[in-house]
Amino acid sequence: MTMRQRFLTFARAALVQLWLPVVLIAAWWIASSSSTSFYFPPLSAILADLWQGLTGGDLLSATGYSLRNLLLGLLVALVAGVAVGVLLGLNKAVEAATRPMLDYARAVPHVAFVPVIIVALGLGWLPKVLLIALGCVWPILLNTVDGVRGISPQVLECTRAYRIPLRLVVRRVVLPACAPQAFAGLRVALQVGMVMLIVSEMYGSTTGIGFFVLQSGENYAVTDTWAGTVLIGGLGYLLSLVLLAAEQLSLGWYFQRQPARRRGAVRVPSTERAVAS
Amino acid sequence: MTVTRSASDLGADPVTRAGAPARARRRREHPFLARIAVFAAVLVVWELVRLTGIVPAGLVPSPLDVLGALPGVLGGAALWQELGATLSGALEGFAASLVVGVPLGLLIGRSKLAERSTRLVFDFVRSFPTIALLPVLLLLFGATTLMKSIVVFLACVWPVLLQTMYGCMRLDPAVEDTVRAYLIPRRLVYWRVILPNAVPFIATGVRLAATTSVLVAIAVEVLASVDGLGRAITDAQTGDATPTAYVYIFLGGVLGYLINKGAHAAERRLLRWRPPASGE
Amino acid sequence: MTVSAQALRASAADRSLVVEGLGKSYGEGEGAHEVLAELDLRVDPGELVCIVGPSGAGKTTLLRCLAGLMPATTGRVRYGETTVSRPQAEIAVVFQDYRGSLMPWMRVRDNVAFPLEGRGVGKAERRARAEEYLAAVGLTGVSEKYPWQLSGGMQQRVAIARALAYSAPVLLMDEPFGSLDAQTRFDLEDLTHRLRAELGVTIVLVTHDIDEAAYLGDRVVVLAGSPATVVDTVEIGLGSERDQLRTKADPRFAELRGRILTEIRSGRDAV
Numbered sequence: 001m002t003m004r005q006r007f008l009t010f011a012r013a014a015l016v017q018l019w020l021p022v023v024l025i026a027a028w029w030i031a032s033s034s035s036t037s038f039y040f041p042p043l044s045a046i047l048a049d050l051w052q053g054l055t056g057g058d059l060l061s062a063t064g065y066s067l068r069n070l071l072l073g074l075l076v077a078l079v080a081g082v083a084v085g086v087l088l089g090l091n092k093a094v095e096a097a098t099r100p101m102l103d104y105a106r107a108v109p110h111v112a113f114v115p116v117i118i119v120a121l122g123l124g125w126l127p128k129v130l131l132i133a134l135g136c137v138w139p140i141l142l143n144t145v146d147g148v149r150g151i152s153p154q155v156l157e158c159t160r161a162y163r164i165p166l167r168l169v170v171r172r173v174v175l176p177a178c179a180p181q182a183f184a185g186l187r188v189a190l191q192v193g194m195v196m197l198i199v200s201e202m203y204g205s206t207t208g209i210g211f212f213v214l215q216s217g218e219n220y221a222v223t224d225t226w227a228g229t230v231l232i233g234g235l236g237y238l239l240s241l242v243l244l245a246a247e248q249l250s251l252g253w254y255f256q257r258q259p260a261r262r263r264g265a266v267r268v269p270s271t272e273r274a275v276a277s
Numbered sequence: 278m279t280v281t282r283s284a285s286d287l288g289a290d291p292v293t294r295a296g297a298p299a300r301a302r303r304r305r306e307h308p309f310l311a312r313i314a315v316f317a318a319v320l321v322v323w324e325l326v327r328l329t330g331i332v333p334a335g336l337v338p339s340p341l342d343v344l345g346a347l348p349g350v351l352g353g354a355a356l357w358q359e360l361g362a363t364l365s366g367a368l369e370g371f372a373a374s375l376v377v378g379v380p381l382g383l384l385i386g387r388s389k390l391a392e393r394s395t396r397l398v399f400d401f402v403r404s405f406p407t408i409a410l411l412p413v414l415l416l417l418f419g420a421t422t423l424m425k426s427i428v429v430f431l432a433c434v435w436p437v438l439l440q441t442m443y444g445c446m447r448l449d450p451a452v453e454d455t456v457r458a459y460l461i462p463r464r465l466v467y468w469r470v471i472l473p474n475a476v477p478f479i480a481t482g483v484r485l486a487a488t489t490s491v492l493v494a495i496a497v498e499v500l501a502s503v504d505g506l507g508r509a510i511t512d513a514q515t516g517d518a519t520p521t522a523y524v525y526i527f528l529g530g531v532l533g534y535l536i537n538k539g540a541h542a543a544e545r546r547l548l549r550w551r552p553p554a555s556g557e
Numbered sequence: 558m559t560v561s562a563q564a565l566r567a568s569a570a571d572r573s574l575v576v577e578g579l580g581k582s583y584g585e586g587e588g589a590h591e592v593l594a595e596l597d598l599r600v601d602p603g604e605l606v607c608i609v610g611p612s613g614a615g616k617t618t619l620l621r622c623l624a625g626l627m628p629a630t631t632g633r634v635r636y637g638e639t640t641v642s643r644p645q646a647e648i649a650v651v652f653q654d655y656r657g658s659l660m661p662w663m664r665v666r667d668n669v670a671f672p673l674e675g676r677g678v679g680k681a682e683r684r685a686r687a688e689e690y691l692a693a694v695g696l697t698g699v700s701e702k703y704p705w706q707l708s709g710g711m712q713q714r715v716a717i718a719r720a721l722a723y724s725a726p727v728l729l730m731d732e733p734f735g736s737l738d739a740q741t742r743f744d745l746e747d748l749t750h751r752l753r754a755e756l757g758v759t760i761v762l763v764t765h766d767i768d769e770a771a772y773l774g775d776r777v778v779v780l781a782g783s784p785a786t787v788v789d790t791v792e793i794g795l796g797s798e799r800d801q802l803r804t805k806a807d808p809r810f811a812e813l814r815g816r817i818l819t820e821i822r823s824g825r826d827a828v
Contacts, residue, residue, distance in 0.1 A: 450657070451656075454626055454658065455650075455658045459671070459719075459723060460675060460676075462675055469663070469674070474662070550661055551705075
């Protein structure tokens with residue numbers, strides 16, 4: 001393809017994907033532009049408010065606080081989930097023994113721990129990180145177990161035939177092999193983490209973006225509530241994009257395989273955990 | 278050496294070999310005793326951690342206290358009322374998400390143009406934590422059961438819609454070639470090929486939505502003080518009855534577990550045409 | 558067999574599958590990849606022609622063009638007077654990927670009957686025809702099963718039964734036995750021979766296996782080069798009765814396969 005053709009193909013794809021978001025935002029903008037309704041302020045006012053909050057107001061520091069808690073909680077969940085997941089995945093008997101317990105642990109409504117933990121530990125950042133980690137660890141752990149269990153037996157037998165030490169096997173074979181699944185778990189965990197973050201801040205906090213939207217709503221500062229909600233949406237989308245980019249960067253070997261084989265290799269995340277809330 | 282060993286292995290007690298492998302496999306895959314041991318070990322570790330005193334008393338009660346609170350909760354009328362309130366809110370939102378999500382997904386999934394046009398919008402909404410809409414919805418509808426159902430609906434409709442869409446899009450190229458080569462009319466392709474092909478994906482979406490619905494209902498109850506399990510937990514904890522709060526949480530876990538297992542069983546029955554390996 | 562099927566086959570008597578100056582490239586402009594060029598081929602009614610070539614030589618592309626699943630870039634494919642630019646009612650296809658091409662949610666019988674359902678054939682007749690052709694490919698008592706419950710060879714038999722039940726005069730087979738074990742492959746090769754003799758269908762079979770091509774074909778068309786083109790057409794002339802043991806031990810068979818192999822190699826080295 002020539003440069004011109006390539007550009008045209010790209011432009012056409014961009015157009016097809018962008019028209020609807022643009023139309024929707026424009027529709028919101030126009031429909032709300034002359035709105036005098038208390039509940040639906042004009043989009044222009046919402047965005048102006050958002051800008052002001054991010055540049056001069058306390059929205060920026062609140063967002064930073066939330067983001068830091070989220071990342072800390074995710075990090076804890078990732079380390080714990082992958083470590084325990086690899087351990088369980090490599091040991092069939094232990095995995096079989098703990099399976100119902102894990103299934104149950106995952107089914108427990110973790111948001112219900114929010115009042116318990118916050119009432120007991122207070123309004124600081126630590127209980128929030130704890131709650132986020134508590135919600136996020138399960139999808140990562142269970143996906144890692146599935147990933148390790150999915151490693152072809154030939155690969156493991158091969159490492160035994162070449163007498164490769166266990167530490168090296170874990171580092172160079174098991175971890176890379178379960179990484180795609182672990183990432184799938186991390187994607188779900190990010191969504192769970194956002195929910196835990198917002199619920200915990202709404203339940204009891206003195207700052208943070210969840211606190212901001214709830215507080216402004218209770219004070220009938222509706223434009224602030226909308227601005228904060230829009231910001232949460234943007235933040236969630238941005239984080240999911242960052243995660244996607246990280247996945248593409250670190251799993252080059254996996255995405256460069258033939259799509260057909262990829263589909264066969266991990267059917268589970270594609271139908272199973274592609275969307276979860 | 279390998280040869281002699283495997284040869285002697287083959288010769289070893291041929292009598293017990295017959296029925297033993299199946300039983301051994303069952304024991305390996307469902308080690309009943311080991312599972313109970315794991316459960317007991319978790320309880321013991323829990324109690325030991327509590328006894329060391331490194332965690333605040335209001336955070337982790339003794340498992341014995343939780344067990345002690347169980348009969349009171351199970352025997353009381355409140356539990357069933359709270360459970361009913363949570364379930365009805367979850368069910369309403371869940372049902373609405375199916376009614377909207379499945380047809381819309383079928384519609385969009387069949388058109389490449391529609392799928393590409395909606396891609397960014399769906400990517401956005403699906404990464405949006407629905408619970409963040411709570412303040413806005415509280416302003417609009419107040420702390421009512423209707424508001425709870427609406428939040429549940431908004432959280433559940435995306436997994437259903439997106440999975441339905443994926444199901445329509447992910448047709449094996451070999452199947453696509455086959456229906457083209459044999460000149461199968463469009464209507465028949467839709468009913469006999471596209472729809473059955475999408476069913477496993479839709480089922481996954483429905484299962485995800487079913488478990489999500491209860492979680493979201495509880496979250497709304499915790500935050501907005503709407504009747505249900507979530508509020509019962511909050512009330513118990515603020516009323517200094519931590520063991521009772523834990524009982525409610527664990528019963529919530531039982532509910533989630535049963536919904537998940539039930540959905541899996543229904544899926545297996547519905548999708549008997551699938552080879553067992555691709556199940557779970 | 559129904560009247561319509563007989564009529565279809567009778568009218569095929571004066572119809573041949575003809576390829577004229579066929580070329581196929583993927584992509585456009587400078588980056589285009591030319592797979593087939595200036596390809597001519599003629600398959601007369603009742604013939605069994607094998608197309609053989611090294612992997613990547615565009616065999617499957619050629620077959621997809623013959624089936625009307627893929628448009629030609631230059632030249633054309635015609636069946637009788639009709640230009641084949643879309644799939645035709647007179648052409649049935651057996652794909653290499655039997656696992657994918659059988660609908661996993663349909664029982665074996667429904668899979669075989671599905672194309673007939675598309676033609677509006679009534680339910681009772683559909684079932685009867687499906688059973689008839691399942692029996693013809695040597696499958697009985699499996700019609701209530703799902704495809705995954707059958708072995709690979711049996712699944713490919715189902716795919717063949719489906720193609721036959723469609724009662725098209727021309728049958729295109731794309732590496733139909735490529736992913737089966739040797740013994741199953743031999744059985745299905747003999748089945749193909751028998752069905753051709755009994756039903757009089759025209760068969761075009763694509764394969765990378767030189768032995769298979771020489772054993773099955775009345776003629777073997779050798780594709781080679783890049784872009785691929787016909788480098789030779791070999792008349793097999795071993796008669797219509799063939800046998801896995803005797804035919805393959807025949808000195809003429811050895812000579813033919815040697816000739817085909819040499820041609821594929823020279824075609825490859827010429828590039």
